[in-house]
Amino acid sequence: MQSAELFAGCGGLALGMSRAGFRHQHMAEFDRDAVATVLHNKAKGVEHVRDWPMDLQDVREIDWKRLTSLDLVSGGPPCQPFGIGGKKRGQEDHRDMWPEAIRAVREAKPRSFLFENVRNLAGPRFRPYLEWIVSHLERPGMARETGESHAEHHARLAASRTRKEFNVVWQLVNAADFGAAQIRHRVLIFGIRSDLNVLPTPMTPTHSRDRLLWEQYITGEYWTRHGLKKGRVPILLQDRARVERLKRADVEPAGAPWVTLRDALRGLGEPDGKCNHVLQVGARVYPGHTGSPLDLPAKALKAGDHGVPGGENMMVRDDGSVRYFTTREAARLVGLPDDYEFPRSWTESMRQLGNAVPAALGAAAGGWLAAQLDGGKASSGLASARRAA
Known part of the structure; x- marks a missing residue:
């Protein structure tokens, strides 16, 4: 199945989609360091990554009309406008790229789409905006007019008698419920083109x-x-x-048990200075700042380093001591293979990994979508994704 991805980051979602059987025809990312990470691994010949057409590109400059016959458009629009931290300006934040995600669907007219974001998008503060996003994705051809507020546009979309272009469903998920070694709560928004006569249903935890x-x-x-x-x-x-x-x-x-931190790091051993497995000193515990225990999935990685408020980027070892995750360990928590390298500093690498969609969640969502597009039949891509997870 042919796909395109925007806001690709360092490749977590893209890897999951690849494992589910999707072949990327276009990949775009605005962050220069994340693109450098992907291109480094593409040059190394890492499985799946070697075939990615990754490009340093502003999604606002993409002509989606030239990308025809796509089975899927996927991506994770920047979550900073809606995250727990920051100013929470939502759609008033210049980093809000949901209109660009919707434009991609409007112009490319893929058979399906998948977008993910922080669960705060479904909270009371931003719920009206989520409802606007869903309504607009159902009818992406009904663009917002100049001077029209989101509320006015939402009302116009809701009152429309025209047939929906896409059947859309959204759900809150915990990545750990789909084989990721992180307790990471996200909003997933799925859509399937209405002329395919498929009504999408929410994913079932595995x-x-x-x-x-x-x-x-x-x-x-x-x-x-x-x-x-x-x-x-x-x-x-x-x-x-x-x-x-x-x-x-x-x-x-x-079903299967949650994948724990001990499971994910099995066989890796203590930091040895090789292949991004380098010890970072200075970890400590204080009230509200504790690490992840070994026998549960890790806390969700955060896009920070020493300043992460809840100690999300630390582990608690068997003897009760704590230390920071190495880049290699964090990459395992995202579901990246051990030959996937991060050429930048630990701080920059942890930022990329903290922003990454766990590959296991991407594989589960991609396999679910592939099965929906295949009339509900389990696809070979889904089977291979489960084996990879």
């Missing part, structure tokens, strides 16, 4: 915390898998009731 707790504290197979003694880590207070419920039910939870 991984769960209950299954992880089952394997940790009931069967013990999680600890066996890591060569550790069963029950070596006490049950967290907030999980005790869940474990007791699982014991009483005595029914093995379906």
Whole structure:
């Protein structure tokens, strides 16, 4: 299936889509350092990346009409206008690129699209803007007129009797529920062209915390898998009731367990100075600033380094000490292969990784979309994506 991606960053979403069977015909990113990272790995011949047509480009300069016969347009418009940090100016922020994402859909007329953003977009402050985004994606041909407010445009879109150009669904997801080694909450917006007569449904999680707790504290197979003694880590207070419920039910939870930090870093060992696996000193704990425990998915990586407020870019080791993730470890949490290198500094690399969509989430979403476009049949791309995850 043929695809195009805007706001590609260092390639997390694109890699997931590639693993799901999509072939990128165009990729655009405005950040020079992120493009340099992708091109570095393209030159190295990293699987999938070697075929990416990555370009340093402002999406506002793209003529999408020349990209015909696309099965998918995907991307993650900059989240800073809607994030928890910052000034939260939303659509008034000059970095808001949702109008450009919608323009891409309007001009390219792909069979489907997938966009992701921070969950704050679905919160009370920005919910009206999310509703405008969805309404406009349903009818991208009804462009906003000069001087027309978003509320006025939304009302005009909602009152339209014309057939929707796309069937659209949005949902809040936790990347850990789809095989990522991060607890990362995002908004996903899917659309399928209405002439295909497919009504998209929300994605169904493939991984769960209950299954992880089952394997940790009931069967013990999680600890066996890591060569550790069963029950070596006490049950967290907030999980005790869940474990007791699982014991009483005595029914093995379906699906796969959440992927933990220990799972993701297995076999990597302590920093050895090779291939981005370099120790960064100075990590410390203080109230509100704690690292990620090894036996849960990591906290969501943040696009910062020492200044990250919740200690999201640190791990808590078995002896209780903390240290910062190396670039290599953070790349594993995003789902990038070990031969995927970051040629810039740790600070810059962590910024890129903190902004990246986990590849496992991208693969799950891409496989889900491919199956929808294929009439609900499981695609070979989805199967390969699951194997890669």
